[in-house]
Amino acid sequence: MPAPIRLRELIRTIRTARTQAEEREMIQKECAAIRSSFREEDNTYRCRNVAKLLYMHMLGYPAHFGQLECLKLIASQKFTDKRIGYLGAMLLLDERQDVHLLMTNCIKNDLNHSTQYVQGLALCTLGCMGSSEMCRDLAGEVEKLLKTSNSYLRKKAALCAVHVIRKVPELMEMFLPATKNLLNEKNHGVLHTSVVLLTEMCERSPDMLAHFRKNEKLVPQLVRILKNLIMSGYSPEHDVSGISDPFLQVRILRLLRILGRNDDDSSEAMNDILAQVATNTETSKNVGNAILYETVLTIMDIKSESGLRVLAINILGRFLLNNDKNIRYVALTSLLKTVQTDHNAVQRHRSTIVDCLKDLDVSIKRRAMELSFALVNGNNIRGMMKELLYFLDSCEPEFKADCASGIFLAAEKYAPSKRWHIDTIMRVLTTAGSYVRDDAVPNLIQLITNSVEMHAYTVQRLYKAILGDYSQQPLVQVAAWCIGEYGDLLVSGQCEEEEPIQVTEDEVLDILESVLISNMSTSVTRGYALTAIMKLSTRFTCTVNRIKKVVSIYGSSIDVELQQRAVEYNALFKKYDHMRSALLERMPVMEKVTTNGPTEIVQTNGETEPAPLETKPPPSGPQPTSQANDLLDLLGGNDITPVIPTAPTSKPASAGGELLDLLGDINLTGTPAAAPAPSSVPQISQPSFLLDGLSSGPLFNDIATGIPSITAYSKNGLKIEFTFERSNTNPSVTVITIQASNSTELDMTDFVFQAAVPKTFQLQLLSPSSSIVPAFNTGTITQVIKVLNPQKQQLRMRIKLTYNHKGSAMQDLAEVNNFPPQSWQ
């Protein structure tokens, strides 16, 4: 058989292949030749064949049939064979293969070989792919080699020791005595690998770390070495662009960081050297900057004195001004990490950071944006916002959502005036309207409601904004809601802040209708528009007929949500016209809900504090908490978490309460009319529907029905029924509506319902409709409870009822266990 081709020939041949298929063919041919050669047990050319096999493996082709051959090569006496054999072992073998254990004996012998190069090979291989069994067997040999005076072997032994420690952490103590003298070497190779070994030991074991800090005087040794590196003159062996062994310097700095973290003494010992490195290192080349970067990271991490920290941040500031992209990227990343702790120092570089927003590189822009948001405060809000809005205009789409959310947050925290706030929001909605997150819409609406004096101005600006373009859904939703609420202000031209525009009622209805019709409007937006049109029926005077017509048209819409709304509004017009104005009156100022997203349920202290509160103040702080404490006491505070309920409030909210009752009644009678519609909404879910988009509860478009209601409590004439709804989109939320009715002949007053659930659940209690349960079952109190049940455990609840009846105060505790399985599964 002709001699197999050399590796170089093979590489040259493979490179001439023009297509992937051609290359594969060549490789397969060669593999076949190699396989037959292995079968013939050819000793002379084995090393050449394995070398070729390794090359093909590197290109991505399977080469497992060469594993045994590697072992044979390792066992051979020739150095060239051993070399390829060990290389093959490192690339092809690892602990997943069974054959690797056969190597252990070979490695052991080679570790004691007379030639240092063979010993070196064995150390390399063990340090690359040794399994835990191999490491355990051979750790003693490695430790012995760690103590030799041969620097070539010492450095390799140190790296091997790192691998042994990673595989078998219990052996760490074995290497401890050997490390004592490691740093006394002059050879940089040994120094470098020793520092790596020490770093690994300190990172893995806090005991080791403490030991090194106290006993070994490690820090002074490292400081000394670092000093020599900086101060020494030119040394051709270690020079990289004028700096002596920068890689070793970086490693030492990293080890110093680990030693100095959270330790005052060590940090103090290294203050000087860090200052020296920071000031003496040349920054004209990348090498110097790499060292400075590591120094800055170390300074920020240890307990350094403030002067040093300011020095570090100034270095980062200088980096930002550098032309090199890499340096700016690195600087921005580090500044982001330090802005929490050293806020003031970073503020000084704010203008440079803001300039980075205009950079071309995507990663730099992202970092600059995050950093800008972290730096915004009450003083610089106006200037920063200008820059951020400009950035929002010109940035890539992937940033727009984050930027918009960030701007909203910053504006909310630091807005200098309400008008400025509204203006900023308008600007964001018009420039990046389609990227605004969905949960921003309810927050914005709440914000607008709460700035009472700006209503006219807001609605005017929103109207003008959607006149031109109604494709951006969040903008249209907010605008539709506002026009619905404040349409009367718009038409009467009451705006003080800017020039009032002349708008007729018909024009307003035109725009809302076009939103309804437009293909670009989503179903949610259409819902907003329809509700807005309906609300205008009480605020507008001449166009009520037109509104009636629009509403009746949508009574047969294909969209179930629209149809349902339209049908109910129609019913309002026909049968309950006398209630229409009460129902559709202006929204009260809303309380701030501390949730982050529409489906997150938080235990809230549900006291409402509406601004226009005239009558007695709601039973505030002390009472609910004492009730909650009572509940805790009674329950013995075991596995149940109490919930502070809402106290019954005064007029404005109870107007809402009447609304709830009314709507409850309306829908009871309204369902026959809705029968043709395939709507599957159970009766008492309506309280949320007027508040669509305002509360952060889920829209009830997708409710699972058919959950039977239960009687939770029935005693002394008081009956409490629970009805359930669950959302298909968020199956861990169960909404329970309770109805309390009174069959005795006297009213029950000051009725308070409290509930507590086991720890794995979360509960939110909304305002009750009123605090009086009328006698003879003439009316009910309705209250909504939301339960979050992420673990789908069986629902249990303990309830506490307090009320006044027949002149005496009554109190009762009960446990509700008869929840139907569909309510929590």
Added chain:
Amino acid sequence: MIKFFLMVNKQGQTRLSKYYEHVEINKRTLLETEVIKSCLSRSNEQCSFIEFKDFKLVYRQYAALFIVVGVNDTENEMAIYEFIHNFVEVLDEYFSRVVNNV
């Protein structure tokens, strides 16, 4: 910690690869193509550090050859950048005209 070291040319052919963490052999070619794709899509003004999946890439281009090193978060990117250049210089010392014969 360095995860892998690659030398890939512009057409996507691997010239050298060394993995310091175990990666399945069929996943390797996939990883290499993805890596070279993200490196090729960068222009000259952009920086040499890419955030890739859950680790970072530091790359340097020499004529038609890309040298890419994958590192985890604790590593100093600029030191690795220097290291790549050091490596090329060492190769150049041992085997002359390293970069031309791509």
